Amino acid sequence: MSKRLFVKGNEAAAMGAVEAGCRYYFGYPITPQSDIPEYLSRELPKLNGEFIQAESEIGAINMLLGASACGVRAMTSSSSPGISLKQEGISYMAGAELPGVIINISRSGPGLGGIDASQSDYFQSVKGGGHGGYHIPVLAPNSVQEMYDLTMHAFDLADLYRTPVMLLGDSVIGQMKEALIPNARPARELPGKEWAVRGKSGAEQRVVKSLFLGDGELEAHNWRLHAKYQVMKEKECISEEYETADARLIVTGFGSVARIAHTAVTMAREEGMKVSLFRPVTLFPFPEKAIAEAAGRAGKVLVVELNTGQMVEDVRLSVGAAAQVSFYGRPPGAGSLPSPEELLEVIRKHYDDTAR
Amino acid sequence: MQQVFKRPESLKDVQTHFCPGCHHGTIHRLVADAMDLYGVQDKTIGVASVGCSVFLYGYFDIDVVEAPHGRAPAVATGVKRAKPDNFVFTYQGDGDLAAIGTAEIIHAANRGEDITVVFVNNTTYGMTGGQMAPTTLVGQKTSTSPYGRDKSKDGSPIRMAELMAQLGGVAYSARVAVDSPKHVLEAKKVMREAFGYQAEGKGFSFVEVLSSCPTNWGMNPLKANARVGEEMIPYFPLGIFKKEEA
Ligand SMILES: Cc1ncc(C[n+]2csc(CCOP(=O)(O)OP(=O)(O)O)c2C)c(N)n1
Ligand code: SF4
Numbered sequence: 001m002s003k004r005l006f007v008k009g010n011e012a013a014a015m016g017a018v019e020a021g022c023r024y025y026f027g028y029p030i031t032p033q034s035d036i037p038e039y040l041s042r043e044l045p046k047l048n049g050e051f052i053q054a055e056s057e058i059g060a061i062n063m064l065l066g067a068s069a070c071g072v073r074a075m076t077s078s079s080s081p082g083i084s085l086k087q088e089g090i091s092y093m094a095g096a097e098l099p100g101v102i103i104n105i106s107r108s109g110p111g112l113g114g115i116d117a118s119q120s121d122y123f124q125s126v127k128g129g130g131h132g133g134y135h136i137p138v139l140a141p142n143s144v145q146e147m148y149d150l151t152m153h154a155f156d157l158a159d160l161y162r163t164p165v166m167l168l169g170d171s172v173i174g175q176m177k178e179a180l181i182p183n184a185r186p187a188r189e190l191p192g193k194e195w196a197v198r199g200k201s202g203a204e205q206r207v208v209k210s211l212f213l214g215d216g217e218l219e220a221h222n223w224r225l226h227a228k229y230q231v232m233k234e235k236e237c238i239s240e241e242y243e244t245a246d247a248r249l250i251v252t253g254f255g256s257v258a259r260i261a262h263t264a265v266t267m268a269r270e271e272g273m274k275v276s277l278f279r280p281v282t283l284f285p286f287p288e289k290a291i292a293e294a295a296g297r298a299g300k301v302l303v304v305e306l307n308t309g310q311m312v313e314d315v316r317l318s319v320g321a322a323a324q325v326s327f328y329g330r331p332p333g334a335g336s337l338p339s340p341e342e343l344l345e346v347i348r349k350h351y352d353d354t355a356r
Numbered sequence: 357m358q359q360v361f362k363r364p365e366s367l368k369d370v371q372t373h374f375c376p377g378c379h380h381g382t383i384h385r386l387v388a389d390a391m392d393l394y395g396v397q398d399k400t401i402g403v404a405s406v407g408c409s410v411f412l413y414g415y416f417d418i419d420v421v422e423a424p425h426g427r428a429p430a431v432a433t434g435v436k437r438a439k440p441d442n443f444v445f446t447y448q449g450d451g452d453l454a455a456i457g458t459a460e461i462i463h464a465a466n467r468g469e470d471i472t473v474v475f476v477n478n479t480t481y482g483m484t485g486g487q488m489a490p491t492t493l494v495g496q497k498t499s500t501s502p503y504g505r506d507k508s509k510d511g512s513p514i515r516m517a518e519l520m521a522q523l524g525g526v527a528y529s530a531r532v533a534v535d536s537p538k539h540v541l542e543a544k545k546v547m548r549e550a551f552g553y554q555a556e557g558k559g560f561s562f563v564e565v566l567s568s569c570p571t572n573w574g575m576n577p578l579k580a581n582a583r584v585g586e587e588m589i590p591y592f593p594l595g596i597f598k599k600e601e602a
C-alpha cells in the first residue's frame with residue numbers, strides 16, 4: 001500500500017498534516033519554510049479546505065486560534081522572525097487550551113540574522129517564548145520521514161492535551177530531499193471536543209478564553225496546566241539511542257546536527273571508540289530520565305548544537321552529577337555547519353579524556 | 357396587556373459592569389436586537405476583543421471566543437472559514453481596532469470575510485484608564501495627552517467607517533450614535549441592516565458606533581452624552597458610507 005516518494009522535508013510535513021486531517025492552514029511567506037504554504041495552497045482547496053495567506057504571522061496565528069476554537073484541525077508554519085510574532089497567539093492558545101500545530105523551520109538570528117540552518121531558537125521554542133509561563137510540546141524531526149510522521153503525531157498530541165504543539169526543524173531538515181514512506185495516520189484514541197464553539201444551538205453557552213479574573217481562578221488554572229505538563233513529561237518523552245549499551249562517551253544533539261553526529265559516531269566506532277548517540281526527539285517534554293540513565297552508564301556526555309549552548313542546559317539539569325557534560329557548538333551563519341570529520345575530531349578529544 | 361419593550365433574547369438577564377452613562381450597554385442591546393431579528397442567536401459565534409467589552413460572554417447568551425488585543429478580525433476569519441454557516445461578529449474598541457489591530461481589520465475587510473464588525477469609538481482607551489486613542493479628537497486631553505492631542509505630533513483622529521468604505525471587500529460601512537432616542541432608532545436600523553448583510557451572505561459589514569466614556573472623559577453621564585453630539589459628530593459624521601447592492 002505504502003509507496004516510496006522522494007520529497008523535501010517541508011513537503012513531507014505538509015503531506016503529514018493533510019493525512020492527519022488538517023484542512024485549514026494560515027501562514028505568511030518566509031524562507032526556508034515556504035514550500036509548506038505553497039504545497040497546501042495547492043492541495044487544500046481540492047479537499048474543500050481553506051488556505052489563507054495572512055497579512056502577517058500575527059494574523060495567521062490568530063486565524064489558527066479562531067479555527068481551532070471551532071474544533072477543526074488547523075495549522076500554521078513559519079521561521080524564527082515569524083515565530084517571534086506568533087508568540088503572542090501561542091500564549092493565548094496555551095492559556096485557552098486550544099490545540100493547533102505550528103511548524104518552525106527555524107533560521108539564524110538574532111534579528112534578521114540569516115537563512116542558514118541554526119538551532120538558536122531552542123530556548124524560544126522549548127521554554128515557552130511567549131508570556132505567562134506555559135509549555136507546549138516541541139518535536140524535533142531529523143529526517144524527511146520524521147517530518148511526516150511527527151507532524152501527524154503533533155496533531156494527536158495537540159488534541160489529546162488541548163495544547164499548541166510545535167515542530168522545530170531547520171533548513172537542513174526542511175529543504176533536503178529523501179525517501180518518504182507515507183504511513184497512514186496512527187489510530188490514537190482522542191477525546192471529543194465538547195469545549196469547541198459551534199453556535200449555542202439551544203444548549204449551554206461555550207466560551208473559549210484565557211482571561212480568569214475570579215478569586216483564585218487563575219492560580220487554579222495555572223496549577224491545572226502544570227499538572228498537564230507533568231503528565232506529558234511522564235508519558236510523551238521520545239528519544240532515540242544508538243549503541244548506548246557499552247558507551248564510554250555519549251554524544252547528544254537534536255534535529256539536523258544529530259544527523260551529522262550520527263555519521264561522526266559511526267566513524268568513531270570504526271576507530272574502536274565506544275561512543276554512542278542519544279537523540280532527543282521531544283524537546284519538551286525533555287527525555288530527562290532516558291538521558292540521565294544513558295549518561296550515568298557512560299559517565300560522560302558531549303552535547304553538540306548549532307548555537308552557543310542551549311539544550312546543554314537541559315542536559316545538565318537532567319544528568320546532574322551522574323556524568324560530566326561538555327559542549328561543542330557552532331553558532332549559525334553561512335558555512336557554519338560542522339562536518340562529520342570535525343565532530344569526529346571533537347569526539348576523539350573528549351574520548352581520550354575518558355580513557356584516562 | 358401588550359408588552360412593548362423587553363430584553364432581547366440574545367442578552368442575559370444580568371447587570372453589566374459598565375460605568376453609569378456608558379454607551380456600551382446600549383450598543384450591546386442593539387447587537388442583541390439584530391441577532392434576534394434574524395433568529396441567529398443559536399448559531400452565532402461572537403469574538404470578544406480586549407477593552408471594556410471583553411466580558412461579552414457575560415452579557416450575550418451566545419458562544420464566544422476571546423481574541424488577543426486587536427486580533428479579533430483574524431480570529432473571526434479563522435472561525436468563519438471553519439464554520440461558514442455560523443453567524444460571526446466582532447465587537448471592538450477604538451484602541452483595539454484602530455491602533456494595535458489596524459492590520460487585522462484592514463485585511464479581514466479587504467478579503468471580504470463574511471463577518472460583521474461592531475466598532476465602538478469612544479475616543480479613548482477606556483479599560484486602561486483613559487489614554488489617548490487613534491480616535492482622540494485634536495485638542496482632547498487624556499491621561500497620555502495632558503496638553504491635548506497635538507495634530508503635529510500625534511496625527512489626526514482616524515475616521516474608520518470612511519476608511520473601510522474604500523476597501524473592495526467591504527459591502528457595508530456606516531457610522532451611528534446612540535446619544536438620543538432618534539439616533540438610537542437610526543442605529544438600530546443600521547445594525548439590523550449590517551447584520552442582514554451577513555445573514556444574506558452579502559459580505560463584510562462594519563458599523564462604527566460613537567460612544568461615551570464618562571469615567572475617562574471626566575464628565576457626568578449627561579455631559580458625556582452631550583459631548584457626543586457637540587464634539588464627536590461634527591468630526592465623525594453619521595451616515596452610511598457604503599452599501600453594496602448585490
Ligand atoms: C498587547 C496588549 N497591549 C496592551 C494591552 C492593554 N489594554 C487593554 S484594553 C486596552 C485599550 C482598550 O481600549 P479600546 O479598544 O478603545 O476599548 P474601550 O475600553 O475603550 O472600550 C489596552 C491598551 C493589552 N491587553 N494587550
Ligand atoms: S471606562 Fe468608559 S468605556 Fe469603560 S465601562 Fe466605563 S464608561 Fe464605559
Ligand SMILES: [Mg+2]
Nearest residue numbers: 449450480482
Ligand atoms: Mg475606546
